[in-house]
Amino acid sequence: MAGILSDAAVQEASEVAPEAPPPVAGLAPPPALGVLLVAWLFAGLLLAFILLPLLQLVATPSLASLRRAAGDTDIASALGLSLIGAALAALLSATIGVPLAYLLARTRFPGRATVAAIADLPLCVPHTVAGIALLMVFGRRGLVGRPAEALFGLQFWGSLAGVVVAMAFVAVPYMVNAARIGFEAVDPRLEKVARTLGMGPWEVLLRITLPLAAHGIATGFALTFARAISEFGAVVILAYYPMTAPVRIYELFLRFGLDDAVAAAVLLLALSLALFVLFRHFVQRVAPMPGIGR
Amino acid sequence: MSARGLALDGVSLRLGSFALRDLRLEIGTGEVLVLLGANGAGKSVCLETIAGFHRPDAGRILIGGRDVTAEPPERRRVGLLLQSFALFPHLSAAENVAVGFRGRNHREARRAAEALLARFGAEHLARRRPQLLSPGEKQRIALARALASRPELFLFDEPFSALDMETRDALRDELAEFLRRSQIPAIFVTHDHTDALVLADQVAIMERGGIVQSGRAAEVFARPAATGIARFLGVENLLDGRLEQAPDGRLRFAVGGAALEVAPLPASAARAGRPAIACIRAGEVRLGRHRAAPPDAGASHLEGRILSQRSLGPLCTVTLDCGFRLVACLMARDARELGLAPGAVVAAQIPSDAVHILPGEALG
Incomplete structure (x- = not known):
């Protein structure tokens, strides 16, 4: 399950390692023509499988219907809620996920493998199942929901808090795994040297470890955000209202049919893609992989 | 016990199934001790214990006459140089050196770092990232960085082990010259005899967590104390x-x-x-x-x-x-x-x- 990110991430990690051996691919002989042809055939199928539905979707609505959808306050507020919810879910995931990632990368403790597996668990829980499970704990009579309402007046069912909790539940494994890979790529010898140069343990964490793991953490943030903004199943059960964009689109589809849902779907797609590109850019600029020289 | 330099006074440490056993060493000012031993003999653990990353179960560690046994690494005043020199990859050469100038504000540290780089003939490297430096340049930056923290003892843990022989010979000579001039005592961990022959005033040989022989380099090489050492x-x-x-x-x-x-x-x-x-x-x-x-x-x-x-x-x-x-x-x-x-x-x-x-x- 730690395999989600693995290929790209493992390669990143090896690039970070000082004096890493050249990647094996560089030494491999070029594949034979027949192998290339077959590989490209399947690769083409894959690309078509991803792009065809999305392009068809984008090409369908007229400009007028898009403009109408963008002006629809319900759709606009659903998009806004999705944005805010996903951002808060990513922040929450970073807050609770980064310390665990650090522990998993830097310490050995009994049950470590189990802890890592628990952190990955949401990946294999069907999202509606996750939503029902969350409802039982965060609902009005739940283990967390009841005291939260009594003590802080905080309600999860049918609220922004519920949206955030549902999004964070399904997205937090991406944060933990990406950040863990980030921390694992930090050479512990650098931390040792920093100590002998006069830094205390907290200063080493802030000035050496975190900056060097920043690429992994930022990648985790972007993935978590992307996963959160696309979540439907868990959100729809814990917080049908206030409606996030996917829930709104689903409702439009059920009540008015495909044509009305399409315009809103294109808008959500555009927003998600724009943010994805923005985050990638941000990660490269603000937290470039150490070892890739400027 | 010497007032300057380093003294290990019966240092013992248990780490899982491994143990350092009753280590006794004395190094005077300006002396270089080369710690030789096969892989797994405990050389690196010994160095890490001196640097403060392990707390001995028994014995005392004195650096420059101060008992540092209970001090954390950041207060021991040791300069640590590791394999491939472990420069901070997210900082430029000058920023790496500036880390060593503690307790000064950013501008001052930066200026001091550039002045120190100039002394190493490396002012032109100030803005360079470590991954763009040659091994020789890395060594100079790492030495400058360690020197910036005004160490009373240098600890080297196989800094040359990833280098080819030619580079290794050149850097070793440069390091010997640097240590001779700085007059800061040093321990150099290696399993390369040449390192010992070129750098060492004293040699100590470790085996299974203990020092089995120590003395002047020429003496140890000419008169090993046991067949295993020979x-x-x-x-x-x-x-x-x-x-x-x-x-x-x-x-x-x-x-x-x-x-x-x-x-x-x-x-x-x-x-x-x-x-x-x-x-x-x-x-x-x-x-x-x-x-x-x-x-x-x-x-x-x-x-x-x-x-x-x-x-x-x-x-x-x-x-x-x-x-x-x-x-x-x-x-x-x-x-x-x-x-x-x-x-x-x-x-x-x-x-x-x-x-x-x-x-x-x-x-x-």
């Missing part, structure tokens, strides 16, 4: 024989029908009839075409048939059968002039003080 130090000739009393009353070392002259032994070791091991470095054996001189107490004169010979570039090793197997090492040119060839009989001369006796030992 093997580790690459002594070419370990001869299994016994001490015998000659009619003239002197002790000799009998091996394979020959009797080798030995330097006078301490009374405790000088017991005839005892089995013993003789250590002879190949470079101490002189070869000639004819027996040169009449027998005397200063050297043994033998004859041997050449079994094999091996060229090592500028040097050449020759294995002789003198009734026992004897390896000699000579300059390639001398070997050529002697016209050595397998099967030929040559004379070998071994100075008595080159025969180091380990009494009471036998080869396993």
Whole structure:
């Protein structure tokens, strides 16, 4: 399950390692023509499988219907809620996920493998199942929901808090795994040297470890955000209202049919893609992989 | 206990199944101690303990006369140089050095770092990222960074182990010069004998968590205290024989029908009839075409048939059968002039003080 990110991430990690051996691919002989042809055939199928539905979707609505959808306050507020919810879910995931990632990368403790597996668990829980499970704990009579309402007046069912909790539940494994890979790529010898140069343990964490793991953490943030903004199943059960964009689109589809849902779907797609590109850019600029020289 | 330098006073430490056992060392100002040992002997753990990453179970560590046993690494004033020099990859060369200038504001630290880089002839590297530096440049930046924190002790943990031989030779010479001038004591961990021969004032040899021999470098290399150490130090000739009393009353070392002259032994070791091991470095054996001189107490004169010979570039090793197997090492040119060839009989001369006796030992 730690395999989600693995290929790209493992390669990143090896690039970070000082004096890493050249990647094996560089030494491999070029594949034979027949192998290339077959590989490209399947690769083409894959690309078509991803792009065809999305392009068809984008090409369908007229400009007028898009403009109408963008002006629809319900759709606009659903998009806004999705944005805010996903951002808060990513922040929450970073807050609770980064310390665990650090522990998993830097310490050995009994049950470590189990802890890592628990952190990955949401990946294999069907999202509606996750939503029902969350409802039982965060609902009005739940283990967390009841005291939260009594003590802080905080309600999860049918609220922004519920949206955030549902999004964070399904997205937090991406944060933990990406950040863990980030921390694992930090050479512990650098931390040792920093100590002998006069830094205390907290200063080493802030000035050496975190900056060097920043690429992994930022990648985790972007993935978590992307996963959160696309979540439907868990959100729809814990917080049908206030409606996030996917829930709104689903409702439009059920009540008015495909044509009305399409315009809103294109808008959500555009927003998600724009943010994805923005985050990638941000990660490269603000937290470039150490070892890739400027 | 010396006021300056480093002293380990009976340091012991248990780490899982590994243990450091009663380490005792003293290094004076400006001295370099090379800590030799096979992989897993505990050299790095010893260094990390001195740096403060492990707390000893017993014993004291004194750096510059201060007892630092209870201090964390950041208060020990040690400069740590690790394999490939471990520069911070997210900081420029100057920023790396500036990290060493603690307790100054950013601008001051930066200016001090640039001044220090200039002293290392590396001011042009100030803005460079470490991954764009050559090994030699990295070493200079790492030394400058360590020096910036005004260390009272340098600790080197195999800094050259990832380098090719040529670079290694160049950096080693540069480092020796730097250490000589800085007068800061240093411990250098390695398993490369050349490092020890070039850098060391003192050598200590570790085996399974303990120091099994220490002393002046030349002394340790010439007089290993046990056969295991002799093997580790690459002594070419370990001869299994016994001490015998000659009619003239002197002790000799009998091996394979020959009797080798030995330097006078301490009374405790000088017991005839005892089995013993003789250590002879190949470079101490002189070869000639004819027996040169009449027998005397200063050297043994033998004859041997050449079994094999091996060229090592500028040097050449020759294995002789003198009734026992004897390896000699000579300059390639001398070997050529002697016209050595397998099967030929040559004379070998071994100075008595080159025969180091380990009494009471036998080869396993």
